[in-house]
Amino acid sequence: MTRRVPEELTCAEMVRLVTDFLEDALSLEDRTHFEQHLVFCKGCAAYVRQMRKTIEASSALKGEGLSAEAQAELLRLFKGTCK
Amino acid sequence: MDDLRAAAASAEDARILDALRAGDEKAFLALVQSLNGPMLRVASLYVSSRGVAEEVVQEAWVGVLSGLPRFEGRSSLRRWIFGILANCAKSRGVREARSTPFSDMGPRDDEDEPAVDPSRFLPPDHPRWPGHWSAPPTAWAEEQVLNKESLAVVEAAIAQLPMNQREVITLRDVLGWNSAEVCESLGLSEGNQRVLLHRARSKVRGVLEKHFGAGGGR
Ligand SMILES: [Zn+2]
Numbered sequence: 001m002t003r004r005v006p007e008e009l010t011c012a013e014m015v016r017l018v019t020d021f022l023e024d025a026l027s028l029e030d031r032t033h034f035e036q037h038l039v040f041c042k043g044c045a046a047y048v049r050q051m052r053k054t055i056e057a058s059s060a061l062k063g064e065g066l067s068a069e070a071q072a073e074l075l076r077l078f079k080g081t082c083k
Numbered sequence: 084m085d086d087l088r089a090a091a092a093s094a095e096d097a098r099i100l101d102a103l104r105a106g107d108e109k110a111f112l113a114l115v116q117s118l119n120g121p122m123l124r125v126a127s128l129y130v131s132s133r134g135v136a137e138e139v140v141q142e143a144w145v146g147v148l149s150g151l152p153r154f155e156g157r158s159s160l161r162r163w164i165f166g167i168l169a170n171c172a173k174s175r176g177v178r179e180a181r182s183t184p185f186s187d188m189g190p191r192d193d194e195d196e197p198a199v200d201p202s203r204f205l206p207p208d209h210p211r212w213p214g215h216w217s218a219p220p221t222a223w224a225e226e227q228v229l230n231k232e233s234l235a236v237v238e239a240a241i242a243q244l245p246m247n248q249r250e251v252i253t254l255r256d257v258l259g260w261n262s263a264e265v266c267e268s269l270g271l272s273e274g275n276q277r278v279l280l281h282r283a284r285s286k287v288r289g290v291l292e293k294h295f296g297a298g299g300g301r
Contacts, residue, residue, distance in 0.1 A: 010213060010215060019281035030201060041215075042219065043216035044216075044219075050220055050224075054288040055256050057287075062120070064120070065119045066140060066141075070140075072142050074141065075112060079108070080141040081148045
């Protein structure tokens, strides 16, 4: 027997639900429990912030573009097809 | 609101299409420059090297240019272009896999590792705090997450993911597509997409945490 109120989420459950929370895929009820847990739990608040930062880092990845030669080649091709 | 956005996008598409069909080189180069970074990233999901990815992107543009007169605008221009690209990249990847017997496209996604090591939580039978953190995560310094070293860690972590997780996190988080676009492009249900995204993000977070914990800053 635990003393946990059934609708209270554990931190382990919070970790499982974090993407559903961030994707706005939780029911209103679950979302409320999630947000209530965040108010009093520093660990989970930090976890959610880390997830948001992780997403931000992914979006900050830069790839190089095509080389100048490849672009010139494409432009030649474009001129060719539009004649 | 989505309708408004779609209408605005298709007006923009129509403008670009008219310019391309009129042979406007500037418009073509602008389109190439805005898309080639993301296109290389998508191509790189399916082929083995940067060089091959460049070839695939070139090949896709050839397909785009030859299909342009027949493009009817039933999907957005961008989606159409990425559809052509994905086809080119996947068939190239298949050919590569045939010629390299032990080619490794990363682990398959059948494992279901926990997002966080279970030992970081108190046991379910803990008298007062079952399932609560025993080793809670600590705040990251804001600026260190986005420095060059951390971004390289994120890039490497994504490269290590199983293929379908890598596809989803690349399209959703790296390229910023919305979930409907990603589901359509990868043929996934919303729920399935979310599961893959959750696993991918959780693993990348875990790698970053290890990186920062191991003196990667602070
Ligand atoms: Zn918690």
